[in-house]
Amino acid sequence: MQGNEACAEGALAAGLSFFAGYPITPSSEIAEILSQRLPRIGGRFIQMEDEIASMGAVIGASLVGVKAMTATSGPGFSLKQENIGYAAIAEIPCVIVNVMRGGPSTGLPTLPSQGDVMQARWGSHGDHPVIVLAPYSVRETFELTVRAFNLAEQYRVPVILLMDEIVGHVNEKVRLPHPSEIEIIDRQKPMVSPEDYLPYCQTEDDIPPMANFGEGYRYHVTGLCHDETGFPTNDPAKINSLLRRINRKIERYRDDIIEVAELELGDAEIGVVAYGSTARSARRAVIMAREEGIKVGLLRPVTLWPFPEEQVTKLADQVKRIIVPEMNLGQVAQLVKCSAEGKTKVVPLTRVDGEPISPQQILDLLKK
Amino acid sequence: MDYNKYLRQDKFPHIWCEGCGNGIVLKAILRAIDRIGLSKDEIVMVSGIGCSSRTPGYCDFNTLHTTHGRALTFATGVKMADPKLTVIVVMGDGDATAIGGNHFIHAARRNIDLTAIIFNNYIYGMTGGQYSPTTPFGMHGSTAPYGSIEHPFDISALAQAAGSTFVARGTVYHALLLDKFIERAIRKKGFSVVEALTPCPIMYGKWNRMGTASNMLKWYQGNTISLKAASTISPEQRGEKIVTGVLVDIEKPEYTEEYNKLIERVQNMG
Amino acid sequence: MGFRYEVRLSGSGGQGLILVGKVLAEAAAIYDDKNATQSQSYGPEARGGASRSEVIISDEDIDYPKATNIDLLLALTQESCDKYYKDLKDGGILLVDSEYVTQLPRGNFRNYKVPISEIARSQVGKVLVANIVALGIITELSGVVSREAVESAILSRVPKGTEELNLKAFRVGLEKGKALKEKD
Numbered sequence: 001m002q003g004n005e006a007c008a009e010g011a012l013a014a015g016l017s018f019f020a021g022y023p024i025t026p027s028s029e030i031a032e033i034l035s036q037r038l039p040r041i042g043g044r045f046i047q048m049e050d051e052i053a054s055m056g057a058v059i060g061a062s063l064v065g066v067k068a069m070t071a072t073s074g075p076g077f078s079l080k081q082e083n084i085g086y087a088a089i090a091e092i093p094c095v096i097v098n099v100m101r102g103g104p105s106t107g108l109p110t111l112p113s114q115g116d117v118m119q120a121r122w123g124s125h126g127d128h129p130v131i132v133l134a135p136y137s138v139r140e141t142f143e144l145t146v147r148a149f150n151l152a153e154q155y156r157v158p159v160i161l162l163m164d165e166i167v168g169h170v171n172e173k174v175r176l177p178h179p180s181e182i183e184i185i186d187r188q189k190p191m192v193s194p195e196d197y198l199p200y201c202q203t204e205d206d207i208p209p210m211a212n213f214g215e216g217y218r219y220h221v222t223g224l225c226h227d228e229t230g231f232p233t234n235d236p237a238k239i240n241s242l243l244r245r246i247n248r249k250i251e252r253y254r255d256d257i258i259e260v261a262e263l264e265l266g267d268a269e270i271g272v273v274a275y276g277s278t279a280r281s282a283r284r285a286v287i288m289a290r291e292e293g294i295k296v297g298l299l300r301p302v303t304l305w306p307f308p309e310e311q312v313t314k315l316a317d318q319v320k321r322i323i324v325p326e327m328n329l330g331q332v333a334q335l336v337k338c339s340a341e342g343k344t345k346v347v348p349l350t351r352v353d354g355e356p357i358s359p360q361q362i363l364d365l366l367k368k
Numbered sequence: 369m370d371y372n373k374y375l376r377q378d379k380f381p382h383i384w385c386e387g388c389g390n391g392i393v394l395k396a397i398l399r400a401i402d403r404i405g406l407s408k409d410e411i412v413m414v415s416g417i418g419c420s421s422r423t424p425g426y427c428d429f430n431t432l433h434t435t436h437g438r439a440l441t442f443a444t445g446v447k448m449a450d451p452k453l454t455v456i457v458v459m460g461d462g463d464a465t466a467i468g469g470n471h472f473i474h475a476a477r478r479n480i481d482l483t484a485i486i487f488n489n490y491i492y493g494m495t496g497g498q499y500s501p502t503t504p505f506g507m508h509g510s511t512a513p514y515g516s517i518e519h520p521f522d523i524s525a526l527a528q529a530a531g532s533t534f535v536a537r538g539t540v541y542h543a544l545l546l547d548k549f550i551e552r553a554i555r556k557k558g559f560s561v562v563e564a565l566t567p568c569p570i571m572y573g574k575w576n577r578m579g580t581a582s583n584m585l586k587w588y589q590g591n592t593i594s595l596k597a598a599s600t601i602s603p604e605q606r607g608e609k610i611v612t613g614v615l616v617d618i619e620k621p622e623y624t625e626e627y628n629k630l631i632e633r634v635q636n637m638g
Numbered sequence: 639m640g641f642r643y644e645v646r647l648s649g650s651g652g653q654g655l656i657l658v659g660k661v662l663a664e665a666a667a668i669y670d671d672k673n674a675t676q677s678q679s680y681g682p683e684a685r686g687g688a689s690r691s692e693v694i695i696s697d698e699d700i701d702y703p704k705a706t707n708i709d710l711l712l713a714l715t716q717e718s719c720d721k722y723y724k725d726l727k728d729g730g731i732l733l734v735d736s737e738y739v740t741q742l743p744r745g746n747f748r749n750y751k752v753p754i755s756e757i758a759r760s761q762v763g764k765v766l767v768a769n770i771v772a773l774g775i776i777t778e779l780s781g782v783v784s785r786e787a788v789e790s791a792i793l794s795r796v797p798k799g800t801e802e803l804n805l806k807a808f809r810v811g812l813e814k815g816k817a818l819k820e821k822d
Binding site: 017018020039040042044046048049050052053054055056057058059060061062063064065066068082083086213214215216217218219220221222223224231232 | 379408409410412414424425428429430431432433434435438440441442443444445446447448449450452453470471474627630631634635
């Protein structure tokens, strides 16, 4: 099974029933599979006129209470940013898949890249919450797609699944979990009557319950800064409390949201921080280096945003240097540097020629 | 009729300027809804950005104020997720035909059952009177201080060419006709468009020395002609007058119904 | 490190190399119960342009899914042969379509010049299945997958109605591969 196929399967397993998209390499297989599968389970697929429209349709569908997703790549991801910001401020659960290809602009449509890490976090204007997950295998793509929906529903945020061309297109053997083994989280619905419903109320957990359109709770949703009733406001106190709350939602649940994988870190003297398909090369490089007696370990952020700062700081305390291989000009290396706080040397290993970073390249750097 | 039962009373006074026609369009929409007898829970009113797009905020429906130009895209998602809902989309001329032009023609092409009500005042009012895609040639705005040298869209003709199954043009001067058009548009199963000509005396009127708000209303009286009347005279006699009335009313398979059939078909394939 | 076998299938877009890669990987992973990955690299267009499909077969987890030290290279065009032979390991297998690849690179390779397209045309009746003929030859020459596994994988991947044609092409390829091995 291919990564893109596993993404479609994971979405269906998570309860997806609406997909809107626009064709773009290398993500199109996701749309193709879902156009075939969704109507079979009574769900709906639509190919919109562009990426902006796809994102809008996903938000509209989610407001009616269905689980909704779109999938794209670089240029389309740029277009989606406008409405990703809307989903963030209006707190509409949704999942956006970006199978990264080389950029900027049309760039390298068929070749891998990891150049959208910063865009995934900051691509839409203003301070806004998003969660970004980066799978490194076909199996993990399935699992993280399910998790993306769960996080979106639980925290009422847009969740971005940041794949790359290699993970999207590699075929490998997977055993999918039985539906009974898959945990599904649904958004919390209001417990109060429509008269008492405040769609954006300050709750103890910072996550207001969400009513579905058409079920008697006639409320207002807007992309303007709004108060607890959902209506626009210019009151500084109310604006402040809205913007701090929607961003705090992510910060206060960091420990639940952040997931990292570790390999051979116990006695490591050199650390490698790698994610997505590059972590596959890094894993192999670590195994090869260990065979040569080099004490090296791998820290793999599965959650890219919020960034696992504490885990990196801990690693920086332990190792003499940290190598960060990635298919961009050092986007995560910068984050690692910040988290390492000068405690250790951070060495970026960058590549932007459309070719993956090989295990040998990482090994060579480890030996230096 | 009792307008108040459809309004969120605590949201008034509204933000519209004195002499603005938007309130007249809003009342026409409410009269149409009242005549059809729709329940407030089954209506989703969607808008984009601009003066007209504040309309849903005053209405006690499920209301969705989206991003500039994108109202039809959100509305498409709502309608597909629950085709039983009645989805009414209110947009301005810039919203629907400039930044949202692509969504507009594709919603029409797809023939999805949405009712698009376009408040056409020939200008971007909220942002300060910049010229829009419907500003007539030679007319002025804050970004066309020497007069516009672009050719305007005819929204109704655009809607028709793109495949809308119902298109009507009315004006706020002919307010009682307007609600009849809107009623038929909502009842129509398919993509329906009502182009409502509505004055912006503060921006468009001032830039083009159109006089008072009531003068602008009278301008609609003098410069429009009903489809029926227009059909009895020659094009020369009609001159520059804008034709109002139901311009398109045709039958075509509707998208969400077709999708339901598709679901049934593939599920029966086993 | 355990067993790792790398195959690169190269030519131009539209020659069905990605399908061959998928079939080979599935044969190894699903029907022969090894680990396998298949990945691809191609240009922006669906037809023409350089295309390659890579299969890694291993008895342990495969991290890096790209070929760097190739055991078997299939080249259906001169361009792909010239471009990729450098990654072929010492003593590796180089299989080319002799109709399109006339200049063989120097190196310590086991070279096989086979008129693959011509065989598909004359012995199977359709040049379109040259890719499956090549798959048959690869199955024999590499010995990394069983013939039964590849046949099962072919049946699960090819369009309905073309099963017989593809199986025939595969068997013609197997025979050719066998003959080549006997000559060695």
